[in-house]
Amino acid sequence: MNIPMRTYLVTQGDRSRGRGTGSIVRAAIEGGVDIVQMREKHTSARERYELGKELRALTREADIPFVVNDRVDIAAAVDADGVHLGDDDLPVSVARDHLGEEAIIGRSVSTPEAASEAERAGADYLGVGAVFATDTKDVNEGEAEIGTETIAEIAETVDIPIVGIGGINADNATEVVNAGAAGVAVVTTITDADDPAAATQQLRQAVENGRTTV
Amino acid sequence: MNIPMRTYLVTQGDRSRGRGTGSIVRAAIEGGVDIVQMREKHTSARERYELGKELRALTREADIPFVVNDRVDIAAAVDADGVHLGDDDLPVSVARDHLGEEAIIGRSVSTPEAASEAERAGADYLGVGAVFATDTKDVNEGEAEIGTETIAEIAETVDIPIVGIGGINADNATEVVNAGAAGVAVVTTITDADDPAAATQQLRQAVENGRTTV
Numbered sequence: 412m413n414i415p416m417r418t419y420l421v422t423q424g425d426r427s428r429g430r431g432t433g434s435i436v437r438a439a440i441e442g443g444v445d446i447v448q449m450r451e452k453h454t455s456a457r458e459r460y461e462l463g464k465e466l467r468a469l470t471r472e473a474d475i476p477f478v479v480n481d482r483v484d485i486a487a488a489v490d491a492d493g494v495h496l497g498d499d500d501l502p503v504s505v506a507r508d509h510l511g512e513e514a515i516i517g518r519s520v521s522t523p524e525a526a527s528e529a530e531r532a533g534a535d536y537l538g539v540g541a542v543f544a545t546d547t548k549d550v551n552e553g554e555a556e557i558g559t560e561t562i563a564e565i566a567e568t569v570d571i572p573i574v575g576i577g578g579i580n581a582d583n584a585t586e587v588v589n590a591g592a593a594g595v596a597v598v599t600t601i602t603d604a605d606d607p608a609a610a611t612q613q614l615r616q617a618v619e620n621g622r623t624t625v
Numbered sequence: 626m627n628i629p630m631r632t633y634l635v636t637q638g639d640r641s642r643g644r645g646t647g648s649i650v651r652a653a654i655e656g657g658v659d660i661v662q663m664r665e666k667h668t669s670a671r672e673r674y675e676l677g678k679e680l681r682a683l684t685r686e687a688d689i690p691f692v693v694n695d696r697v698d699i700a701a702a703v704d705a706d707g708v709h710l711g712d713d714d715l716p717v718s719v720a721r722d723h724l725g726e727e728a729i730i731g732r733s734v735s736t737p738e739a740a741s742e743a744e745r746a747g748a749d750y751l752g753v754g755a756v757f758a759t760d761t762k763d764v765n766e767g768e769a770e771i772g773t774e775t776i777a778e779i780a781e782t783v784d785i786p787i788v789g790i791g792g793i794n795a796d797n798a799t800e801v802v803n804a805g806a807a808g809v810a811v812v813t814t815i816t817d818a819d820d821p822a823a824a825t826q827q828l829r830q831a832v833e834n835g836r837t838t839v
């Protein structure tokens with residue numbers, strides 16, 4: 412499966428300066444984002460279902476993949492392309508059984524061991540972080556900074572693509588890709604930007620300046 | 626669909642005095658519980674998936690229905706009989722599409738209007754509350770006490786069975802059933818009891834003392 416993910420947006424409505432997540436996603440698409448994940452940790456399932464339908468329509472129109480964090484049922488209900496799962500979520504194998512072979516299933520990991528395990532379990536790609544220390548809640552608070560060395564280690568360990576996440580912006584994205592990541596995932600670098608479209612474009616340029624593996 | 630629900634247990638591990646939810650469910654089955662819902666609001670999806678498999682095995686052995694709160698995907702993954710949904714969860718119609726005609730789909734409501742709407746949407750039964758004021762977290766904090774009058778009103782309004790929830794115990798369960806409920810749903814009356822099996826049996830007796838509609 413060749414999933415485009417040089418620039419990967421993870422949504423977070425309450426980090427979007429009151430702008431709707433739909434408008435952030437529109438702007439990111441305008442700026443050339445490759446893939447969108449709806450996260451929205453602090454909203455109800457019902458709200459995520461409604462937002463998911465909107466984001467599915469926008470991403471379908473733009474012909475880019477759309478995945479849902481955690482909830483396999485919401486992903487199925489809004490006809491998303493797949494899910495992104497963490498340690499606390501359903502196992503990759505359960506999501507695969509539920510969504511089928513064609514679904515995109517991503518998994519968050521931070522060690523080579525967890526990366527190998529997720530690959531064996533059938534993950535299509537890995538989100539790896541937190542790459543850099545962050546106060547922007549891209550990742551869970553208190554999550555350790557793993558650095559680009561671990562990106563390199565994990566990229567060596569698995570055959571599936573990995574995206575770095577955590578504290579990544581246009582200034583350091585090239586470094587992440589040069590370490591072996593297929594791309595970079597961001598929350599606030601886009602959602603909290605003055606101009607989310609321009610921020611996406613700058614991030615994309617920084618990734619393209621690196622040695623992309625896609 | 627004839628769903629047995631004179632005594633309906635809603636699990637809550639952190640209101641079970643440190644006893645595992647599996648052991649509470651075993652005791653409730655021993656005491657004659659009719660149906661079990663796994664709620665467990667404060668645990669991760671992964672934990673609910675693991676617990677759900679355990680509760681599914683126990684309820685299957687006892688040949689009683691097992692439903693999962695909120696998460697349609699976890700319900701499907703553990704082969705539960707259905708789901709119980711509230712205002713914040715996926716719509717009944719989405720759960721029905723996902724789980725199929727045979728699934729048991731319950732819906733929480735507190736007004737006759739919401740009850741009618743849920744029935745039209747295809748709910749198989751309704752959880753109605755909070756019947757009595759409660760400090761036991763059977764229902765959401767701050768939820769209004771609706772009393773047995775509303776139970777009677779809703780029982781008049783819909784053709785699907787309803788269970789009362791909120792502050793119900795062996796002392797007042799008969800009154801709830803006499804108002805028109807098919808049964809009573811409880812959390813702590815069983816989970817926090819000295820003897821959960823005996824508590825279930827007493828609750829069951831109180832329901833049978835009333836005019837059951839099942």
Ligand code: NI
Binds near residue numbers: 723
């Ligand atoms: Ni399904």
